[in-house]
Amino acid sequence: MDLHADDHREIRDAVRRLCAEFPGSYWQALDRERAYPQEFVAALTKAGFLSVLIPEVYGGSGLGLGAAIAILEEIHRAGCNGGACHAQMYTMGTVLKHGSDEQKRRYLPLIASGELRLQAFGVTEPTAGTDTTRITTFARREGDKYIVNGQKIWISRAEHSDLMVLLVRTTPRNEVTKPTDGMSVLLVDMREAVGNGLTVRPIRTMLNHATTELFFDNLEVPVANLVGVEGEGFRYILSGMNAERILIASECIGDGRFFIDKATAYAKERTVFGRAIGSNQGVQFPIARAHVQVTAAAEVVAKAARMYDQGISCGTEANMAKMLASEASWYSADMCIQTHGGFGFAEEYDVERKFRETRLYQVAPISTNLILSHVATHTLGLPKSF
Ligand SMILES: Cc1cc2nc3c(=O)[nH]c(=O)nc-3n(C[C@H](O)[C@H](O)[C@H](O)COP(=O)(O)OP(=O)(O)OC[C@H]3O[C@@H](n4cnc5c(N)ncnc54)[C@H](O)[C@@H]3O)c2cc1C
16 A cells, blocks of 8 residues: 555645745744745745645646645645645635636636735634624625625735635524524625725734734625625535635644654754753653654544545544644644753744744634534534533
C-alpha cells in the first residue's frame, strides 16, 4: 500500500519553495504594523494555490479538500500564515454547491484568475455569539433588491475582499418553525457596498488577522446575489463550515510541525552544562509528545477531508479534527517556547508570533466547548444542555 498516495507531494514541494521567499523577517514586519500580507497572497494567487477547489471549467484546478489541506499545512509549517486568504477556499464551497450557474459563470473565473477576491465570510454577530440562529442582521426584500440592516463582528479580511458571503435573516426567528429556518446567504460586492450602507471598522487583536466589525445601514443587495433558495441559508453555511474546520485544522497541523521542527533544531544546537539541551529527557519528551499528538491529529484531519471530498456527511469528523489539531498545535507552541527558554520570547525567532497565532484556533471558527457539546449530544446521545 502506498501510504503517501494522497499526500500531494508535488504541491507540498511547490508551496515550500514559494514560502521560502517569505521568511520570518517578512512576517515580523507585518505583525508589528498589523499589515496585510499583500505580496504573499498575490504570490499564492499567481501560483494557483488559492483556486485549487474551483473546477477546471471555471479556470481552477478542480482538486479537492485533500489538496487544499496540503497547501495550508505547508504554508503554516514554513512559518507563514494562511489566515490572510484561507477563506477563499472554504467560502468557495457555498458558491460551488449552492450558487446558480449564472453566479458561478460570473464570479468563479475572476476569482480563479485573482481579479476578484472572495475572502470574507460574515456570520458572527455581537449579541448572537455561537448561537447562530439568534443572528438579527436582516435583509428585507423590496422588488429586485434586499435592504440589509444590522451588525456583524469578527469578520476577517473584509477590507481585503471584493466579495463577502453574508448570512442574514430573511424571516424573523419567532416566525419560523425551526430556528435554523429563515436565514439566507447573500453575495455582497464589497466594492459597491463600502460607503453605501456598509461601514467596516478594524479591530486590533493579539495577532495580525485583519479582523473587523461591520455595520449595515440600508445596504442594497440585488436579489440576483441570493445564493440558492431564500430561507435555506443556514444549511448552505453549515457545509461551508465543515470545510472551514478541516482547513483550519490543517493549518494547526502545519503550526504544530513548525514548532516541532524549531524545537528539535534548537534542542540539538543549544549547549548548556556542557551538552545539548536535547540530550536531556526532560527536554526531549515534550518534543516527542508534541510529535505524537500532531501525527495523530493529522490522521483525523486527513480522514475528515477524504469524507468531505467523497460527499460523506462529516460534521462530527470535521469538528473532531479541528479540536484535536488545535490542541496539538497549542501544546506544541507551549513546548516550543519552553524549549527555547528566553529566546522563545524574542521576536526574531518567530516562536512567540506563531504561539499567538495558533491560540486563536481553540476559539475560532468554533470553540472547543461547542465541539465537545456536539460530540456529546450527536455522537454519544447524551441529553442536550441547550
Ligand atoms: C480573530 C478572529 C477572527 C474571526 N473571524 C471570523 C470571520 O471571518 N467570520 C465570522 O463569521 N466569525 C469570525 N470569528 C468569530 C468566531 O467564529 C467566534 O469568536 C467563535 O465562534 C466564538 O464565538 P463568540 O466569540 O461569540 O463566543 P461566545 O459564543 O460568546 O462564547 C464564549 C465562550 O463561552 C463558551 N460557551 C458558550 N456557550 C456555551 C455552552 N452552551 N456550553 C459551554 N460553553 C459555552 C464558548 O465555548 C466560548 O469559550 C473570528 C473570531 C476571532 C477572534
